[in-house]
Amino acid sequence: MTILYAAEAEEAAQWTDSLRALDPSLEIRFWPDWGDPATIDFVVVGGRSPGDLSIFPKLRAIQSTWAGVNHLLRSPGLPSGVPIARMVDRGLTGSMTEFVVYQVLDEWRRGPDLRAAQRDGRWLETMPRLAGDCRVGILGLGTLGTDIAEKLSGLGFSLRGWSRSAKEAPRGVTLFAGAESLPAFLNGLDILICILPLTAETENILGRSLFDHLPDGSVLINVGRGAQLNEADLLAALESGRIRRAILDVFREEPLPSEHPFWRHPKVTITPHVAAITRAGTGADDILENYRRAMTGRPLLNQVDVQKGY
Structure with missing residues (x-):
């Protein structure tokens, strides 16, 4: 079971450090070095669309580190039927x-x-x-x-x-x-x-x-x-x-x-889009919980209604 972090390297480092502190056993890869696409179960994305996510045939969920997911929902290659979660952490x-x-x-x-x-x-x-x-x-x-x-x-x-x-x-x-x-x-x-x-x-x-x-x-x-x-x-x-x-x-x-x-x-x-920024330290708990939920087929925290767009 593997997590792919599809975002900028600096952002990825902050989040993965927080995730590994919670669970050192996690296997995490980074875009675009994901290896065999069939081994990717869970994708974490940031504020930009990472590209074609439909190439991962066994993808179980997509987690955004942003509260807004409009950039993701409008991106090409979004796999149909894969649940998406947005970030609503207590720090934000x-x-x-x-x-x-x-x-x-x-x-x-x-x-x-x-x-x-x-x-x-x-x-x-x-x-x-x-x-x-x-x-x-x-x-x-x-x-x-x-x-x-x-x-x-x-x-x-x-x-x-x-x-x-x-x-x-x-x-x-x-x-x-x-x-x-x-x-x-x-x-x-x-x-x-x-x-x-x-x-x-x-x-x-x-x-x-x-x-x-x-x-x-x-x-x-x-x-x-x-x-x-x-x-x-x-x-x-x-x-x-x-x-x-x-x-x-x-x-x-x-x-x-x-x-x-x-x-x-x-x-x-x-102000330069600084009213609220998701913090890895307070958001990693939700990402890990959603990863575990996805692996067991349960609904995600803050799961997006794709028809409504949020």
């Missing part, structure tokens, strides 16, 4: 929640205004705004979105959540489900957070037709996927004042090209 969840909560608090307590005043030597004495007066909407209530909602709810923010289908909402969150509910969900929001998976339905969802339902002066935080944002529509919304500020951690092209207008836009805050 905690990191994402910390990032988003920080950005929400920084915005609501006027962090950018205070930093600008310091640069100008101005004493900007403003009345602090209370969390309960801030209406926050979260697009996407999966594992990450739910954890963000729970933490923001604990701080007293007024919360709404939107998902493609109805589900149980976290305590303190008003739930909206389905495309027809989007206008009501967006109405009156101060801050909109996108943490949706990338699917055919969510590509370009952050565009003019959505922005038109937001009030003037709202703030956008995108930690989902870069392809969910229509960049031209965002620039137009920033110019009109519909969007007052955008905090972007993900982009269509990464690294973001140096000539891109986002870099120098006074209303855009850029």
